[in-house]
Amino acid sequence: CLLSYFTYKKMRNNNYIKFITVIVLLVVINYFFSFWFFRVDLSEDKKYELSSYTKEKLIKLNDYLNIDVFLVGDFPFEIEKLEKSLEEKLQELRVYGGQNLTLNYVDLNEDAELAEEYKKQVFDNGNGIKPAYIDILKDDKREIIEIWPGITLKMGDYSIPVQLLSPSTRDNPYPINQAVTNYFTDHIEENIVVALDKLLKTEKKNIDFLQGHGELSVFDQREIWFYLQKNFIVDTLNIKELKTGIYNKAVD
Numbered sequence: 001c002l003l004s005y006f007t008y009k010k011m012r013n014n015n016y017i018k019f020i021t022v023i024v025l026l027v028v029i030n031y032f033f034s035f036w037f038f039r040v041d042l043s044e045d046k047k048y049e050l051s052s053y054t055k056e057k058l059i060k061l062n063d064y065l066n067i068d069v070f071l072v073g074d075f076p077f078e079i080e081k082l083e084k085s086l087e088e089k090l091q092e093l094r095v096y097g098g099q100n101l102t103l104n105y106v107d108l109n110e111d112a113e114l115a116e117e118y119k120k121q122v123f124d125n126g127n128g129i130k131p132a133y134i135d136i137l138k139d140d141k142r143e144i145i146e147i148w149p150g151i152t153l154k155m156g157d158y159s160i161p162v163q164l165l166s167p168s169t170r171d172n173p174y175p176i177n178q179a180v181t182n183y184f185t186d187h188i189e190e191n192i193v194v195a196l197d198k199l200l201k202t203e204k205k206n207i208d209f210l211q212g213h214g215e216l217s218v219f220d221q222r223e224i225w226f227y228l229q230k231n232f233i234v235d236t237l238n239i240k241e242l243k244t245g246i247y248n249k250a251v252d
Helices: 002-034 050-061 075-100 115-126 178-186 188-200 222-228 239-251
Strands: 065-069 101-105 132-138 141-147 150-155 158-163 205-211 232-238
Touching: 050 075, 050 188, 065 075, 065 141, 075 101, 075 188, 101 205, 115 150, 141 205, 150 222, 158 188, 178 188
Parallel strands: 065 101, 205 232
Antiparallel strands: 065 150, 132 141, 150 158
């Protein structure tokens, strides 16, 4: 009986040690994973994965890039989806930017007394981020929510605002539907990279799409524009205006 008692006690102690070991390992693993953001892109065309161009730009940053984020707050579910999409993309950017990329989250409504002054600074007389007013239907009641759907890229003494969603007025709000959410999410990287290239003064080759001779409209070309703008400066060239310019030059 005494032997059985000691055997039981030893087994219980071993189980206790194993349990403590598992708990410690889980805590350590959770600690390290808190510093590591990752997301698996299961889409067929990898449209949610950062492009190689973007990754290279971020990896080769030779100066500190600060990103001020203004889409911050306690929002309804529809707007929260936009906030989450932006957050995921920014965290992915931070992975490749490393120590040279810092994210600053700014809730413009956090201080009620200073909110209007902060918004004026961010708006910058129409040269900065512009607000959007979103029409939300909640519990059969209509509610207009003000958001600031943009970020500002800062490097040294230079800064560039990035408007991520079309602005609107309180008198002319618009609802958030799946199409708006998809468009917002699909163009986050494009908008940021265009601004980053301007900030870095990167020279890109130009691609001009002819207009004025029955070609597809810019709206119809929007998908190819999205992908080309990652590596080129994309614009339109009106063939009628071009012909007129050549004619006028020849006459002069």
